Amino acid sequence: MSNENNGIVEDRPALIVRFFLTYRFYILGAASLLIFALVASGVYRLTAEVRYDEVLAALSDTSWSAIALAILFTGLSFFALVLYDVNAIDYVGRRTPFPSVAVTAFIAYAVGNTVGFGPLSGGAIRFRAYSRLGLSPGEIARVIAFVTLSFGLGLLSVSALATLAVAPRVAGILGIDAGWLRAIVLAVLAVLAAVFFIGRAGKGIDIRGFSLRLPDSRTTSRQFLVSALDIAAAASVLYVLLPETHVGWPTFLAVYAVAIGFGVLSHVPAGLGVFEAVIMAGLSNVISIDQLLGSLVLYRLIYYVLPLLLSTILLLVTEMRQLTLRPRVAEAAQLAGKLAPALIATLSLVLGTMLIFSSVVPTPDSDLDVLATYLPLPIVEGAHFLSSLLGLLLVVAARGLGQRLDGAWWVALGGAAVAFAFAFLKAIAVFEAALLALFIVALLVNARAFDRHSSLLRQTLGPSWLAAIGVILVTAFVILLFVYRDTEYGHDLWWQFEFSEEAPRGLRALLGLAIAASALALSSLLRPAHFRTEGPTKEELERAVAITMEQDLADANLVRMGDKRLLFSPSGRSFIMYGIHGRSWIALADPIGAEEEFPELVWQFVSAARAGGGRPAFYQISPPLLSACADVGLRAFKLGELAVIDLAGFEMKGSRFANLRQSYNRGLRDGLTFSVVPPGAVDAVLADLRAISDGWLAEHETKEKTFSLGAFEDAYVAAQPVAVVRLEDKIVAFATLMVTNTRHEATVDLMRFAPEAPKGTMDFLFASILEYLKAEGYRQFNLGMAPLSGMARREAAPVWDRVGGTLFEHGERFYNFKGLRAFKSKFHPRWEPRYLAVSNGTGAALALMDVTFLIGGGVKGVIAK
Template identity: 60%
Template sequence: MDSQDIHDPTTPQGSRVAAFFARFRFYLTWLAMLIVFAMMAVAVYKLTNEVRYDEVVDALTDTTWTDIVLAVIFTALSFVSLIYYDLNALEYIGRKLRIAPVAATAFTAYAIGNTAGFGALSGGAIRFRSYSRLGLTPEDVARVIAFVTFAFGLGLLAVSSLTALVTAPRLSAILGFDPVYVRVGAVVILLMLASLLFVGRNGRRVQIAGIRLRLPDTLTSSRQFLITAFDLAVSASALYVLLPPTTIGWPSFFAIYSTAVGLGVLSHVPAGLGVFEAVIIGALGSSISLDQLLGSLVLYRMVYHVLPLTIAIVMVVFSEARALAKHPVAGEIGNVAARLSPPLLSAFALLLGTMLIFSSVTPTPDSDLEFLKRLVPLPVVEAAHFISSLLGLALVITSRGLAQRLDGAWWVALVAGTIAFLFSFIRALALGEATFLAIFIIAMLLNGKRFTRPASLFNQVLSTPWIVTLGIILAGATTILFFVYRDVDYSNQLWWQFEFFSEAPRGLRALLGVSILSGAIAIFSLLRPAFDRPDEVTADEISKAVSIVQAQDSADANLVRMGDKHVMFSESGRSFIMYGIQGRSWIALGDPVGDKEETAEMIWRFVERARDAGGRAVLYQVSPTLLSFCADAGLRAFKLGEMALVNMSGFDLKGGRLAGLRQALNKGKRDGMEFSIVEVEDVAALMPELKAVSDSWLSHHQTREKGFSLGAFDEDYVSSMPVATIRMNEKIIAFATVFLTQTKSEASVDLMRFAPEAPRGAMDFLFVSLIEHLKNAEYQWFNLGMAPLSGMSRREVAPVWDRIGSTLFEHGERFYNFKGLRAFKSKFHPRWEPRYFAVAGGTGAVLALMDVTLLISGGVRGVVGK
């Protein structure tokens, strides 16, 4: 449906609304998140109407070190339990990994996920990066992510319901419901969970909406429930010990805490910021002094969110030290942490940038100002305060580039962090802030070699999620500003007051500067041209690409000769990616071709080029060796099928294993078929005969030429490579174009056409004869091509994509000859190697596959008309 359909007066109102939401669902989701945060910020502001900033600071200083140490211990216990989520998930899917790298991966994933929000996505990306390099397949990693996500959700429901049964009177007083309703709701949830546990006993299989699932067995479910209960209990205790003495018992607080955590997760606001606080304040505000409650919440955020992320960064710092790598276990942890240093430093930069922006709207202690007044001129203090807020914004924006390992982002973040470190002493004597910045600077210096991608930071535009994140940070800073200076009467003169002890004007100016700059960046990103189609490939570029193809092993890379795809070369000119564009999808065909050392950089460049043009990056028919690079670039992989590769050295027609092929070869010879290879220089002379066979084949099959991943009958294309032919009575009845490279590692075929009068078994005769010929020419492998949807996992714990694919393979013969194609290739007893397609984000997988289909078929007409 296009935009005109939405406004068509003949379209039913419901359909127009549904079409509108379907079209703008992505943007509406992020807008709703920003609105939810704004509402919670307003709620917190109103709930704390009688609280003053100085009172909160006093409450913070009154917290004893004993309470803080206890909170740290409970936080440590929480993260230990979170590590067991991953260990339990790995045991559930039947994969065993060493504990040390799993612990480092899980700790890092939760440290980032708790801070950035979207734990399944942000933490999931970390798991893809690490686990894929530890030997897990994309399907395995996806199952681990699904397990830990659903385990936490179901565990949270179970724990909250159990605590609600015990604390119903207390909760009913807070919520305004009758205790009976609270208990009934809790019992209903527990019965549903108990039913699920009973149905899944002993790992039973169930069918839901036509999809068969293997539920965790009783032991796994029970163990996971205990892990979740322990995690929630100790994380709740981390906040409880920071609260002042109260009449609220731990069980009641535990129920309130679980509810706040659940609502924070559902809101998808980073770290549940604002939502979690609003629930806790609304539930406990009448029982605990609000200033002390706010102080406790601030400390809890520092201990449970900031401290683990800082520890993860310190772990990265020490991973670069040679002394640590000498110990086997420490070396394993260090290696994992070092691989994850870009996303870790990205999250830390985001956190530090937010901290700098927030600190710019909070007052400096009078004692610090008295000290600074004797040493630093007022203009220097004012400038340092204002510039620090802009440096915070710079760190927030460069955090995106750090995740992509951009060298420009590394330089900007390092310079911004260093200047902010110096200014932290000039503007406020902020020792805590300086400590975090120092850790960041050291980590950046030690990991500089991991940021080597020479992409321009300033050509990067902010995506919608990053713009919303900026909006949330600015909304939070505005809320803090109004909270801190709620007793200051606004006047226009505030903007022009420059005095050592005039903190409100300083905060106003800092917030205005950040707002203007971030608004300009957001407008630039939104107004940037949405699409920039690259130029068509030139003859010189095709010639350059062909010379690269001839020097490497992949025979299918000869498809670049068609000239129907764009070509992106590496900076060195030793590698290239060929790709097509359909709709919003930029679709790369196969692995990057050329120098293997440039593979990672080529994938990053392609993903960024697609993103900068407003498109989605898609890698089609990529090999398993590319999956870890895809994970690094933020691509999610899906299995397409399996490639059939025949080992020439083991291809022997004399044994019983290939008796069927030997019979096909002998029968063809008896029928008078003659096989021959036509060299490149002789193909042009046979072009009329070859075209006649091709035209008759297209007419007989009532189909049309395809493209992209298949060659079409183009005279220049066909004459650029050898052609295998079969003749009967001096007439060509079948042919196939042959892909070769100079390395003789692999050979393959592209166009395969035969005349209607060709005897049955002609293609078997052609393939067997060609393989025998190539074997004698000392080629190592023969690529029979891919069997789509073949080899998909049929296990009940397999991803939904695999189950859909296996179902299509079994029952989709009326649409495509899936089984027949697999059976034909199986006669050659090949080695089956999986092939994947990878999509940026993963959410557009179905749309991307539709675009691939349209690209291969030449548009909708090609799909409908075969």
């Protein structure tokens, strides 16, 4: 079977693949939601004999001493989690103040444990914080990798050892043969021991040209102890909350480790449902389900919600002026303030979920009696119904709060204030009101952190957020079915309005949530995709050129090529130039224009890319932009270094530039002369320049490049000055100059010479250009970027750096980058790092490939050089 469209024939498998690639995020989101629904259904069946009142009784039977022990073990576990980061920073060879690391790690784990996707959510927090503590992007990437791998290997090691110690007991719980279980565990331990042995002296593993350095024995041993402390303490939180049982702690530790592993792999926020399903499946035959459920509820509150609340309180306390008296504590306080949006967004998500869940559980009879005495039924019914919708509003606002939208701040503040009032009107929910009050105070204290002027209603919810909302609603539905398991459902329930009728009230709230969530999902799914313009209009190009000429970045003149799309700031004073290939939306260099608009412009670009189903990336950006990129959840990968010459201190006298001076003097002896043709006079020599360019391309068997390089196009070449070298009045070499009116920086783009040009002509040309620019009052000269320059090549270098380095080594063959570092080094420049900012390592590799195609003119252009 095939489908013919405009002469293109595609078979059915190709159509299926294209459909999946186009809608894969929505397909994966729907699949995750389906899997969660199946797990939730399994949990509901496991609790068939359990009643809501029995769970409440189990909760009330938990002693305060057990709760105190659970809080103690939670603190011990989070102390171990902080040590993960301490060890990671020590592993990369840096020293940072412990208070700042502790604050960062505590908030990162509090947020990561709650929202899931720990390496992504917690990683973004670490990047924001540690970059402000002086760690480079490569070092932060290594810290994140160290923390992630340490947890995974530690979890595997601890669970394997615990399982081996109590294999018969665990085998009986899991229903498998004890011999097979021991064999599997021993195989896992053998692999871990081999890894430990290989890395005992800090040696590496070579895999197809990639070298991965393993931690030495001291680091591995120390980290294993930290992992063991973390997992053991976390397991003890739940263990002390369980009723008296003959299940030993080692057996429980093995079951707990397996449950945590499945919860992490599911990527469901906090492993909700998945963790509970594994625990109940493993322990339901030895502990009554009602008591187990009660313990699990308390465990969630103590280990997940309590640290999040403490993080919020810590955020509020650090705003107190008294803490600024101590420098190190003040630094930690400032760091906590920088992380406020992520923390408050997570709290908004948790509180919204709490309001939704509370709408489907019954109100205590004593509270209903008080409400019936003082309030009419319509007020109670209305407060209950609207509170559930306010919960959904806070969940939606959480996304905007994470993006620092002022509109989301207002929505969250208003929604939380109304929900605070309704907490007393619907159920006298003091605890719920207290949490909302804490949230409101956090919003007010950190109002300045939400400085992006954007409407929450204009934001489109992506598939991950829609799936998260789906998970919350499915959970609420299962809770409602569980709580009112003995209720006989019928159509008349919808119209029953009595203080004592709780099931109808919960059903109406859930129906309202389903309708509102469905409308929200349809609005996001049916909203028109971002329109991909094919190129700037003449007016847009003229406006971009005008902005370029009034700022310092000489490379911004590449906008004159007209081959890149343009995204202007709302004021029109700044813009980003970018290209699209495949799913990659690649911004070239830093934004251009007013610096104060750059952070918002970064958000604007990322939002546009994601709305269009694209993968946002920033290519060849400078260190000052990394903070803005971190705020939108992008990670930095080093590309190389930019060579910059300080023209004020440039002199060809002395030994430093002896070789350059010799080349310049030799050129003069050979009869070479230098001049600069102003833009208005370039047309007169354009034919000669084109002849040299065509000959140079033919000689090097290459084609014109685009995107980050200029091409020989008449209008582009004639728009800026051209430096030429003549031999006997004939032009034998030229370089197009890129300058701006500020005279802060100058650079060259096209550099080409004729075959008859004497040896050393390009050195003569560069030396002459530098002397000319210095005389004209320019402050620095941009020699361009040297790929791979300054990249970490030690065994401890991040894997991502090596992947990027390999791709660029491969790319140099296409772009004639070989020898650039050596050539630029002759001018003794100052080297400045340049980065690629994307969401993750896989995105970095894909973005680099797409950059290759953009520069080479597509796949055919790359193949044809």
